[in-house]
Amino acid sequence: MIVSRKMLAGMLIKYINREIDLSSLISWAEEMMKDADFENEYFELIRDILARIGLADVREFGLNWDNCYDYLHRLGYDVRVEVSETI
Numbered sequence: 001m002i003v004s005r006k007m008l009a010g011m012l013i014k015y016i017n018r019e020i021d022l023s024s025l026i027s028w029a030e031e032m033m034k035d036a037d038f039e040n041e042y043f044e045l046i047r048d049i050l051a052r053i054g055l056a057d058v059r060e061f062g063l064n065w066d067n068c069y070d071y072l073h074r075l076g077y078d079v080r081v082e083v084s085e086t087i
Contacts, residue, residue, distance in 0.1 A: 003032050003046055004039040009075045012068055022056060022063060029053035045074060 015025045029050045038046040049071050056063035072079050 001036045002039060003036045003050070005042045005046065005075050008046055008049060009072055009077050012072055016068055026054060026057050049074070
């Protein structure tokens with residue numbers, strides 16, 4: 001499997017939208033670090049972000065909104081939040 005910039009952004013978006021939980025995102029990142037290849041053009045960027053996500057279960061590293069925003073921006077995405085009333 002080849003991890004692309006788009007695939008990594010998609011997983012971060014799933015996490016932000018609570019479609020997956022943090023432990024699932026961490027497990028995915030760790031698995032990709034071990035078994036996957038990375039899109040050549042973005043190799044270092046993808047490797048860096050996956051490595052940081054893989055450490056998110058360590059208190060000193062964690063994963064917060066600012067991290068997700070920064071990672072998505074570095075991956076070439078403009079992040080905007082849309083809120084809708086649920087009532």
